[in-house]
Amino acid sequence: MEKNICLIGFMGSGKSMIACELGRRLGLEVVAADELIEAKEGRRILDIFKTKGEAYFRDLEQKVIEEISQRRGIIIDCGGGVVLRKENLANLKSNGIVFYLQAAPEVIYERVKHEGHRPLLKGPDPLGCIKELYNQRLPLYNQADFVIDANDASIEGPVAEIIKKYKG
């Protein structure tokens, strides 16, 4: 049975765009964990954070990751904080290859600065917040099977590299 392709990385690292292109080229279904969470709850992530808090969101995220990790031959587009619970990486790795899309905090900031849907970046100093979270999470992201450079504006490099590694 085919392995899953699991994409992890900070907000704005290009996971969704890369997942979509991989899906198109490989003919595989893309499953976005955040979309499933929103569908299950019937509201946006911003609202879930606001009304129920981050811990509640992380519980939902863990359940969704556990469920979708049991599938085969799909592309899993994970939320940026998926690495915060070690169970998630273990579940993703059980049937999949985990790719960390690495992009520098400054690159991420430029990509996300005009977007307003991410609860964790809504404070007065988003770049400072990105740097802090990035440094906290880096050792966790580095537990991926492969680290992919996603700093370039074009997704072609990361897409080609992931396909090469997946087809091994």
Ligand code: S3P
């Ligand atoms: C989060 C990233 C978001 C989303 C939620 C929390 C995080 O997903 O899951 O806002 O903790 O980094 P994206 O990485 O797709 O923006």
